[in-house]
Amino acid sequence: MNNEHKTRVAFTIVTLTTAAIIFFTVRRMRRRKQRESPSSSCYSHSEPKPQSAFKRVLADNSYAPFKHLSFNASKNNGNGSSLHPFQAEITALLQNHQPEIELGAEKLEMNDSYVWVDTEMQLKKLVNVLSKEKFFGVDTEQHSLRSFLGFTGLVQISTQQEDYLIDTIALHDSMEILRPVFADPSICKVFHGADNDVLWLQRDFHIYVVNLFDTSKACEVLSKPQKSLAYLLETYCGVNTNKLLQREDWRQRPLSAEMVHYARTDAHYLLYIANCLIDELKQLDNENSCSDDKFHFVLEASRRSNMICLQLFTKEIEASPGESAALSLYSRHQSNRASPSISNETQFLSIVRQLCTWRDLMARIHDESLKYVLSDQAIVALASRLPASNSEIYNSIVQTDVNAETGLSSSIPSPSPVVCSHLTDICHLLANKLVNHGDIYSVILQKCLGQNGNCKLNISNYALLVNCNVRPTLSSKRSSLKNPRQHSKKASRNLFVKKFSCKSPVYHNCRIFANDGRLLCYCDRKKLEWYLSRDLAKVVDEEPPAIMLLFEPKGRPEDEGNDFYIQSKKNICVGCGEGNHYLRYRIIPSCYRIHFPEHLKSHRSHDIVLLCVDCHEAAHAAAEKYKRKVASEFGIPLYVRRVIHPGQETEKPNDEGGVSPLQLRSAAVALLRHGPRMPHDRREELTEIIKTYYGGREISKEDLEKALQVGMTPHERRKFEKKRGVSSKHSTGSASAVPYEGNDTDYAPGMSNGDTLKVDTLDGSYVNEETRSGDNRQDDSGKPSLASDLAVDKATSNGNTIVVKTTDHDDDETSYSLVDTDESLNKMQPNVVSDEESIKDEDTTQAKHHSKLSLLGHGPHGKQVVDHLLKEYGEDGIREFCQRWRQVFVDALKPRFLPGGWDVKHRI
Numbered sequence: 001m002n003n004e005h006k007t008r009v010a011f012t013i014v015t016l017t018t019a020a021i022i023f024f025t026v027r028r029m030r031r032r033k034q035r036e037s038p039s040s041s042c043y044s045h046s047e048p049k050p051q052s053a054f055k056r057v058l059a060d061n062s063y064a065p066f067k068h069l070s071f072n073a074s075k076n077n078g079n080g081s082s083l084h085p086f087q088a089e090i091t092a093l094l095q096n097h098q099p100e101i102e103l104g105a106e107k108l109e110m111n112d113s114y115v116w117v118d119t120e121m122q123l124k125k126l127v128n129v130l131s132k133e134k135f136f137g138v139d140t141e142q143h144s145l146r147s148f149l150g151f152t153g154l155v156q157i158s159t160q161q162e163d164y165l166i167d168t169i170a171l172h173d174s175m176e177i178l179r180p181v182f183a184d185p186s187i188c189k190v191f192h193g194a195d196n197d198v199l200w201l202q203r204d205f206h207i208y209v210v211n212l213f214d215t216s217k218a219c220e221v222l223s224k225p226q227k228s229l230a231y232l233l234e235t236y237c238g239v240n241t242n243k244l245l246q247r248e249d250w251r252q253r254p255l256s257a258e259m260v261h262y263a264r265t266d267a268h269y270l271l272y273i274a275n276c277l278i279d280e281l282k283q284l285d286n287e288n289s290c291s292d293d294k295f296h297f298v299l300e301a302s303r304r305s306n307m308i309c310l311q312l313f314t315k316e317i318e319a320s321p322g323e324s325a326a327l328s329l330y331s332r333h334q335s336n337r338a339s340p341s342i343s344n345e346t347q348f349l350s351i352v353r354q355l356c357t358w359r360d361l362m363a364r365i366h367d368e369s370l371k372y373v374l375s376d377q378a379i380v381a382l383a384s385r386l387p388a389s390n391s392e393i394y395n396s397i398v399q400t401d402v403n404a405e406t407g408l409s410s411s412i413p414s415p416s417p418v419v420c421s422h423l424t425d426i427c428h429l430l431a432n433k434l435v436n437h438g439d440i441y442s443v444i445l446q447k448c449l450g451q452n453g454n455c456k457l458n459i460s461n462y463a464l465l466v467n468c469n470v471r472p473t474l475s476s477k478r479s480s481l482k483n484p485r486q487h488s489k490k491a492s493r494n495l496f497v498k499k500f501s502c503k504s505p506v507y508h509n510c511r512i513f514a515n516d517g518r519l520l521c522y523c524d525r526k527k528l529e530w531y532l533s534r535d536l537a538k539v540v541d542e543e544p545p546a547i548m549l550l551f552e553p554k555g556r557p558e559d560e561g562n563d564f565y566i567q568s569k570k571n572i573c574v575g576c577g578e579g580n581h582y583l584r585y586r587i588i589p590s591c592y593r594i595h596f597p598e599h600l601k602s603h604r605s606h607d608i609v610l611l612c613v614d615c616h617e618a619a620h621a622a623a624e625k626y627k628r629k630v631a632s633e634f635g636i637p638l639y640v641r642r643v644i645h646p647g648q649e650t651e652k653p654n655d656e657g658g659v660s661p662l663q664l665r666s667a668a669v670a671l672l673r674h675g676p677r678m679p680h681d682r683r684e685e686l687t688e689i690i691k692t693y694y695g696g697r698e699i700s701k702e703d704l705e706k707a708l709q710v711g712m713t714p715h716e717r718r719k720f721e722k723k724r725g726v727s728s729k730h731s732t733g734s735a736s737a738v739p740y741e742g743n744d745t746d747y748a749p750g751m752s753n754g755d756t757l758k759v760d761t762l763d764g765s766y767v768n769e770e771t772r773s774g775d776n777r778q779d780d781s782g783k784p785s786l787a788s789d790l791a792v793d794k795a796t797s798n799g800n801t802i803v804v805k806t807t808d809h810d811d812d813e814t815s816y817s818l819v820d821t822d823e824s825l826n827k828m829q830p831n832v833v834s835d836e837e838s839i840k841d842e843d844t845t846q847a848k849h850h851s852k853l854s855l856l857g858h859g860p861h862g863k864q865v866v867d868h869l870l871k872e873y874g875e876d877g878i879r880e881f882c883q884r885w886r887q888v889f890v891d892a893l894k895p896r897f898l899p900g901g902w903d904v905k906h907r908i
């Protein structure tokens with residue numbers, strides 16, 4: 001009993017302990033997973049920022065150049081970037097030799113009343129007031145710590161009657177209402193030190209100042225001992241101002257009374273000060289009027305002011321992001337380092353560079369300033385000490401920043417939330433693991449903004465993905481030009497990319513809304529124009545454009561409930577995010593899809609995605625591999641095994657006759673082209689293949705010529721004939737049409753041309769004839785390099801082998817009505833069509849055009865597989881088959897940029 005009790009207790013303890021261990025282990029694993037789980041780990045998901053409410057951001061954080069206002073395309077040569085939109089107006093002001101600057105402003109004390117403008121209505125009222133003024137004073141306040149490019153937090157406008165404080169955060173998307181008054185040459189805008197304000201107004205609102213009087217320029221012309229606003233305020237108005245307030249956080253709402261006072265003071269007295277200065281300028285002009293030296297003071301102050309207006313905001317774009325910061329950091333701290341060795345030094349600089357690149361990109365992604373992300377001194381400390389763990393990195397940064405703290409910078413948390421959210425990346429970077437992945441830029445971008453990225457996608461960083469065609473070059477990116485062969489490989493790849501990638505964005509992302517405001521679809525510009533030109537819609541947004549239908553559409557999107565089709569699609573590779581170039585990729589290989597029952601073919605874009613060349617190659621290779629698996633699983637070979645020449649059947653009815661069409665073609669090609677120069681044995685070997693086709697009889701040059709075309713569809717043959725410049729009607733049997741020994745590689749099929757880029761056509765839609773003709777492939781796609789004609793009389797499935805009897809006649813009726821897998825010919829130059837149409841499968845159209853089956857591709861295999869599936873499993877078999885292909889695609893690429901709503905289980 002006692003023993004039994006003991007056993008029971010022991011058992012209970014063991015059970016409980018085991019349970020506890022399991023519980024804590026699982027919990028720890030979950031926690032770790034949570035910590036590592038990327039989706040929510042970045043602070044950017046939980047920290048709201050005022051700029052995230054902005055609907056439109058003119059200057060995004062991408063490396064793409066800033067786009068200026070181009071309301072008048074002809075004026076700007078349509079590109080809107082190089083010329084100032086008000087060049088003519090400003091030039092006219094500069095050329096005016098007698099500017100009448102007559103302000104007549106009186107000094108007014110600042111009372112308690114001012115107008116806080118934070119609604120569109122109030123802003124319109126203000127515009128109404130300003131448009132009647134001859135001049136008004138302007139100043140702006142910026143916020144720059146928690147933003148990459150900074151943004152305007154407040155615009156102060158003062159007339160003789162009133163001070164207006166415009167809440168440019170609340171009104172960020174409405175500020176354009178002010179454009180006309182700022183561009184009106186008949187209204188003089190008075191600023192103090194307008195250089196920055198003018199650019200900031202362009203950057204945030206496309207507001208351009210025309211007709212400016214800058215009181216600091218007047219100070220210059222007057223040779224004042226100082227030209228600060230504080231000095232002028234004190235000298236002319238007896239007002240003291242605390243300029244430290246300019247560093248306040250101007251995002252804060254409501255503004256403190258002190259800040260309101262400061263902000264008003266900066267604009268309120270401008271008109272009066274300008275008036276005083278103009279009087280002085282005029283006085284100097286009068287004094288000098290009789291002297292020989294004709295310096296015109298008013299004119300000069302006005303000229304210098306309006307010169308400021310001609311400035312255009314630009315983003316500072318370095319060839320290599322963070323490079324200049326890295327170099328200046330390096331040179332500043334180099335001297336402090338104790339007798340470094342050369343190798344240490346190289347490593348130090350390399351780490352500093354990488355950290356600066358990382359910081360630059362992180363600041364852009366999180367819309368933070370560089371100094372907020374990571375201080376200069378912290379970069380130096382990290383690069384010198386190379387801390388190896390997350391906590392060491394953390395401590396290193398804290399220590400350095402505490403030591404360097406200078407009172408004001410204490411408002412910046414150290415380490416910043418950006419660093420805390422991405423400590424592991426820094427750790428990898430310091431251990432030199434991040435670059436080993438290749439391109440540090442893409443690695444970071446994908447980790448942060450990729451489909452399962454850590455960080456929040458927002459209006460400012462979105463363009464980093466979309467505009468990655470303007471991604472910078474990176475110093476840390478190692479050159480892959482190790483030898484000339486690799487060089488030529490790279491060059492041909494570049495050429496290839498240039499030639500076959502989509503020439504313009506596939507998705508225009510124009511939106512169509514229903515009249516109840518629901519998003520109906522995304523489409524191209526043409527479609528928008530169609531509705532607009534018929535007055536069937538109105539424009540509701542500009543970039544990207546959107547329209548709202550003015551009538552109730554007949555039907556809603558058939559895929560209602562599935563937001564995939566009403567998603568904005570990015571023109572980037574869904575695999576890696578590359579935006580430089582992309583090609584369409586068909587996830588379900590066409591050799592199968594073409595044979596699906598019509599209603600099971602999705603004509604939508606779900607299974608056609610954009611891929612860059614590298615991902616395309618990877619996906620395609622995986623698909624080809626899987627095709628071979630399908631072939632063995634179903635016992636249906638990929639290629640037609642044997643073709644038998646007409647007449648042969650009766651003579652040799654056994655299974656031994658015939659030859660693979662691909663083999664036949666290659667042999668014919670080789671013999672025609674190199675026959676006479678070939679080693680004897682090889683020639684015999686190839687001749688034997690041709691003979692097999694012809695039932696063993698001796699063959700002529702003409703036979704070779706015919707063999708060349710066996711297996712081609714009429715379409716392929718026509719292309720072939722066209723290339724040869726011979727009408728297909730007369731070509732058959734005309735041996736002279738094919739030069740026996742020529743250098744003409746233009747048409748010669750299957751000429752192996754060593755260095756020619758090996759490209760694959762199947763599903764790929766990216767190969768054109770030139771590429772194909774130089775490519776002797778019997779590989780994966782098995783596509784013919786050239787077209788010919790083959791009428792298939794009979795095709796029988798004989799176990800694992802398909803035997804086909806061929807005829808020579810073009811116009812023979814065919815027993816098959818099939819089409820080959822290759823659609824590339826139709827898509828050499830992808831056109832800009834609707835977002836849906838551009839991507840939808842064109843198999844159907846193809847099928848109508850060609851009625852004969854090529855035996856050189858996977859067409860017959862595809863047909864048999866689909867027939868088999870339908871017979872055995874019905875339509876569910878097809879659906880399940882599609883899912884398998886999507887899974888193959890996902891497994892091969894681990895795509896990170898698939899549009900939301902894309903699903904392996906997608907049902908047509």
Ligand code: AMP
Pocket residue numbers: 139140141142143144246247250266
């Ligand atoms: P102000 O018109 O002089 O008030 O300056 C306009 C804006 O420029 C301020 O809101 C600040 O964002 C920025 N700014 C000007 N000078 C400094 C400075 N010394 N330090 C930080 N920010 C400044």
Ligand code: MN
Pocket residue numbers: 139140141246263266
């Ligand atoms: Mn100010």
Ligand code: ZN
Pocket residue numbers: 042043044366418421422448454455456
């Ligand atoms: Zn992040």
